[in-house]
Amino acid sequence: MKAVVTVMLKQGVLDPQGAAVQSALGSMGFDGVSGVRQGKVIELELADGTSEAQVNEMCEKLLANTVIESYRVEMSAVGESA
């Protein structure tokens, strides 16, 4: 089975990568981009039967810095299209 973990900086935490992307898009002529936030996505291939609670534990302990980042877990069975 598969889990997709999305980790984003919490609201209010300065996101210099996002600000850099926003500035670059503006200077390339893409108007109307009023905000950019950049995060990371981690796709995990897991043994069948792995629970969402275990994936949450992975996030708390390793994948996300919960002081400044929030995370979201989506589980999917094998066979579903990615």
Next chain:
Amino acid sequence: MKAVVTVMLKQGVLDPQGAAVQSALGSMGFDGVSGVRQGKVIELELADGTSEAQVNEMCEKLLANTVIESYRVEMSAVGESA
């Protein structure tokens, strides 16, 4: 409106970050993690009426290195929950 761009390394491209995460999870006692791929997610706040084609152009020109990365764009109207 909002667009969420997910950028992942293409299949077959070495992913050292993912390998490091997989190794760390194993050494922390999380068994059954058979693969990890790490990518990035970029949330864009856009002016109403921005087309998906424009977001694709942003990806091609700035957000993704299309030699080694693939990207996926999801558009959503304002008012939908994130």
